[in-house]
Amino acid sequence: MTDITLEVNGTEKSLAVEPRRLLADVLRHEFGLSGVHIGCAHGACGCCTVHIDGVPKLSCLTFAVQCEGKAIATVESVGGPNAEHALQQAFKSEHGLQCGYCTPGFVMALIPFVEAMTSQRRMPEDDEIREAMSGNICRCTGYHGIVAAVRKAIGDQIAGGSNRS
Template identity: 55%
Template sequence: MKDQHLISLTVNGEPHEVLAESRRTLADVLRHDLGYTGTHLGCEHGICGACTVLVDGVPARSCLMFGVQADGAEIGTVEGLADGDRLSDLQEAFSRRHGLQCGFCTPGFLMLAEAFLAENPDATREEIREAVSANLCRCTGYQGIVEAVADVAESRRERA
């Protein structure tokens, strides 16, 4: 008999209940049980950051967290950034500033950057560079990512 638990979590504002095995990761629950496939699995060791989601507003490596640990949590995934067919300002900036190439790591960077900007609206480029260094990208060289995040930080400051 498998050790399963009924967990309740809210993903991008939508409540879900899932019967999850104790050993199943949050990434697997999101991708396979709930269909949020924007959360990518790269290294599955917590190093690359492609699986980064927000758990109660804090970036977390969903490959290192068990789904049962998310019981009662508010989860944010890349699918929750866009507003219908309209991309978020961060997603548009990544496109405009060439902050993505193959796109595999992009969901993790977007979620990391979203949380970082919420806590650091006045971040400098150096602070942004330090923050995004937590995730790995094999394609872009990071400059486009840093510029995209800096553009959004400036734009959001001007609107506030």
């Protein structure tokens, strides 16, 4: 067992973990963050995407021991209990989800992209959006609704100038 301290969604916690434990499992079981979904557990589906020091990473390809001293953010940190982030709201209004299993991964993978486009005040081409989400698999929507949600989130934020995160 290895002692580590992680800052997860703003709260620090020290715990002892086996080196072989995946960050995804530690977040789910030791931190109770069930929004971290595990689809394939080998880096193919994107469901388990979290932010480590602000950068999206697959938590199934990351060992918790590697995250000593790092700040981790999961979907639970986004938009409050009512999921009020512009991207979450756009997923809802544009039918960007059905079963919802992949949604936390999409949201965490796409937030930096949406923020970058918003700060550049630029509406990306659909190809760029599809490239940005190409590491995430959705078996329900056929992706059109997700592309529409990204466009709406960027459009709304450029128009409104606020990021309700």
